[in-house]
Amino acid sequence: MTGEAPPLRVALAGFGAIGQQIAEALAAGAVEGVELAAVSARDRDAAARRLPESLRDVPVVTLEELEPLADVLIECAPAALLPQALDPFLTAGKSAIVLSVSALLDHYDMLVARARETGGRIVVPTGALLGLDAVTAAAEGEITSVRMVTRKPVRGLLGAPYVVEKGLDLESFKTETRIFEGSAREAAAGFPANLNVAAALSLAGIGPDRTMVEIWADPESTRNRHSIVVESDSARLDMTIENVPTANPKTGRITALSVLAILRKMTSSIRVGT
Numbered sequence: 632m633t634g635e636a637p638p639l640r641v642a643l644a645g646f647g648a649i650g651q652q653i654a655e656a657l658a659a660g661a662v663e664g665v666e667l668a669a670v671s672a673r674d675r676d677a678a679a680r681r682l683p684e685s686l687r688d689v690p691v692v693t694l695e696e697l698e699p700l701a702d703v704l705i706e707c708a709p710a711a712l713l714p715q716a717l718d719p720f721l722t723a724g725k726s727a728i729v730l731s732v733s734a735l736l737d738h739y740d741m742l743v744a745r746a747r748e749t750g751g752r753i754v755v756p757t758g759a760l761l762g763l764d765a766v767t768a769a770a771e772g773e774i775t776s777v778r779m780v781t782r783k784p785v786r787g788l789l790g791a792p793y794v795v796e797k798g799l800d801l802e803s804f805k806t807e808t809r810i811f812e813g814s815a816r817e818a819a820a821g822f823p824a825n826l827n828v829a830a831a832l833s834l835a836g837i838g839p840d841r842t843m844v845e846i847w848a849d850p851e852s853t854r855n856r857h858s859i860v861v862e863s864d865s866a867r868l869d870m871t872i873e874n875v876p877t878a879n880p881k882t883g884r885i886t887a888l889s890v891l892a893i894l895r896k897m898t899s900s901i902r903v904g905t
């Protein structure tokens with residue numbers, strides 16, 4: 632017996648900017664001991680054509696058909712599909728890595744209860760943000776405030792429900808303009824596809840109602856910039872990340888890398904960071 636573990640089989644629920652970047656990295660052998668076992672997309676024929684050459688045999692199936700094929704789900708589909716994507720994996724006592732964190736706030740109690748019943752796990756990676764290791768550590772003591780200021784290029788905010796409801800004509804803005812101030816829960820509702828990072832920060836720290844968020848639309852900027860200040864009894868955290876967008880202007884390139892880093896932590900003999 633060599634003690635070598637079988638590969639961890641992962642399934643991608645969604646094969647857009649994030650899913651495709653993960654598949655390409657796994658095809659290149661980026662994470663030892665992890666293999667792509669199945670993929671789901673809205674247009675499955677088109678997704679099959681986009682699979683990397685060495686993964687052409689990977690099945691492209693419906694969300695419901697993923698679970699028997701994999702040990703771990705990577706959810707990177709539109710927010711509205713979150714319960715449908717997670718439910719089979721959690722019911723089977725498996726792990727689900729969640730990127731649509733805004734939607735997780737809406738279904739939090741139900742999904743966490745399901746995971747608790749079965750021994751399944753919901754894993755929220757740092758995604759397009761930074762510092763959740765330090766925020767979770769500070770939360771073991773007492774955090775008194777968490778504030779995040781997000782600045783995005785206009786095209787990273789177009790179509791958000793809040794922008795549409797308020798009739799904001801972002802493309803007419805000549806200078807950077809604050810368009811929203813409120814809690815992370817309100818930000819997730821108003822910007823479900825643009826501000827998952829605020830939801831993740833809130834779950835790491837003091838929750839979606841006490842985490843405060845400002846959103847600025849910046850016609851000059853080409854990056855998604857998130858600045859966080861946390862006051863706690865153990866440390867003051869003051870951090871900024873400037874994300875290079877993917878083909879999807881709402882999504883930073885580092886998001887998929889964060890998932891690869893989590894997969895490495897799940898399979899590695901050494902684990903660095905909280």
Ligand SMILES: NC(=O)C1=CN([C@@H]2O[C@H](COP(=O)(O)OP(=O)(O)OC[C@H]3O[C@@H](n4cnc5c(N)ncnc54)[C@H](OP(=O)(O)O)[C@@H]3O)[C@@H](O)[C@H]2O)C=CC1
Binds near residue numbers: 712729
């Ligand atoms: N946590 C974080 O830090 C971040 C989270 N996100 C979130 O991650 C999620 C994915 O982002 P991103 O990759 O940029 O999104 P994309 O829009 O690029 O991709 C979405 C994918 O979901 C697929 N899809 C749509 N409907 C279905 C369906 N019924 N069944 C299966 N798949 C379906 C689409 O299929 P098709 O290709 O056929 O259209 C597409 O492949 C989003 O919710 C986004 O808000 C994004 C950035 C950062």
Ligand SMILES: O=C([O-])CC(=O)C(=O)O
Binds near residue numbers: 825855881882884
């Ligand atoms: O949080 C999100 O949904 C995406 C984001 O801000 C980023 O990629 O910088």
